[in-house]
Amino acid sequence: MTFNxxxxxxxxxxxxxxxxxxxxxxxxxxxxxxxxNISNELMISLNRSGQTFRITLxxxxxxxxxxxxxxxxxxxxxxxxxxxxxxxxxxxxVAPPFHWKLKQVDRSIGEAxxxxxxxxxxxxxxLQRKLALPQEx
Numbered sequence: 001m002t003f004n005x006x007x008x009x010x011x012x013x014x015x016x017x018x019x020x021x022x023x024x025x026x027x028x029x030x031x032x033x034x035x036x037n038i039s040n041e042l043m044i045s046l047n048r049s050g051q052t053f054r055i056t057l058x059x060x061x062x063x064x065x066x067x068x069x070x071x072x073x074x075x076x077x078x079x080x081x082x083x084x085x086x087x088x089x090x091x092x093x094v095a096p097p098f099h100w101k102l103k104q105v106d107r108s109i110g111e112a113x114x115x116x117x118x119x120x121x122x123x124x125x126x127l128q129r130k131l132a133l134p135q136e137x
């Protein structure tokens with residue numbers, strides 16, 4: 001999935017989490033929200049029946065892309081996944097489209113069990129597994 005701005009890429013994740021929270025009756029909580037010099041940081045958790053799903057995102061705001069390198073942001077999903085926000089084409093100056101690259105931190109997870117670019121279906125399934133919900137096909 002690609003995006004035309006860094007803000008759009010974060011909005012996609014937040015919308016997906018909010019939709020799932022409403023759908024399954026989970027509580028969505030903003031644990032940390034910080035505006036830095038050229039970037040933003042956000043930590044969100046979803047809680048349901050004693051289970052917690054947490055995601056942390058850092059990203060360069062769109063108005064500061066001229067000061068950014070090819071690494072436009074990063075984040076973590078739980079402790080198992082690392083996210084890297086980067087342009088689809090690595091050419092200067094940095095320009096859309098952008099995507100969240102997904103890398104496993106936990107080496108016990110099979111390489112074929114996840115996409116290399118974050119997508120909505122995979123994020124929803126991961127959230128469902130973490131919150132111990134029945135999987136939808």
